[in-house]
């Protein structure tokens with residue numbers, strides 16, 4: 689549960705480790721409060737590119753970057769906003785809870801750098817809880833201004849590690865409207881019961897349900913994403929040609945990642961002065977034995 693320098697040489701970035709025992713850990717890089725590793729019984733669940741940069745400047749390519757206050761290109765600054773390229777504070781170091789889970793809290797406030805792009809005061813708290821087979825994310829965004837209403841996007845850019853993306857299925861998108869960024873932002877309705885990824889995919893699904901299940905993640909298991917106050921789900925994989933265009937992404941890495949991103953992006957969050965917005969996400973590895981026991985009980 690230590691904070692250490694990371695990235696080699698002068699510590700351009702530093703990391704915080706939540707350790708639940710049993711080789712179950714979560715590592716957060718203070719650069720962007722990016723979750724860069726989630727190991728469950730020593731098995732890594734998140735994809736981080738072998739070409740990811742840890743220079744404390746560029747966004748980290750992989751893990752779970754924190755996207756705020758803008759999703760996508762931005763006339764005021766870098767794509768996907770500044771939160772993923774700003775150093776966050778460790779508000780509360782990792783602490784073991786009575787049930788053995790481990791919690792840490794990170795925070796980000798406006799500063800000269802953020803105000804140079806977006807002239808608003810804000811305070812974000814980001815609470816992570818590592819459980820045996822789950823990782824919980826609780827986000828609070830507070831607008832301390834007495835007069836100004838702020839509008840923003842928020843998204844957790846989760847890169848799941850998968851053995852072969854072509855074998856993954858994503859539930860919960862049937863019937864949802866989506867914007868297809870690979871087809872000039874045209875709008876469609878999803879007709880498939882489960883979504884599969886077999887080509888360059890970049891879609892913003894709107895008004896998605898609170899839960900998605902993704903099959904064939906690490907070790908052929910299923911991952912549940914449970915989200916609250918995140919109305920959108922972005923599905924992204926750059927595939928062959930786009931992968932080549934991304935400098936910090938290996939040409940051969942696209943089969944081993946799938947981004948399933950819970951966000952509030954197709955419409956902005958509108959936050960009145962003196963109020964707060966809260967959203968959360970739970971990533972849960974589904975252990976088949978548990979699911980069938982539960983199903984049996986429910987019959």
Ligand code: BG6
Pocket residue numbers: 747767768845869890891922924949
């Ligand atoms: C996704 C976007 O969320 O992130 C894609 O929908 C984008 O359009 C991708 O290409 C990666 O973005 P970046 O800025 O990390 O290269």
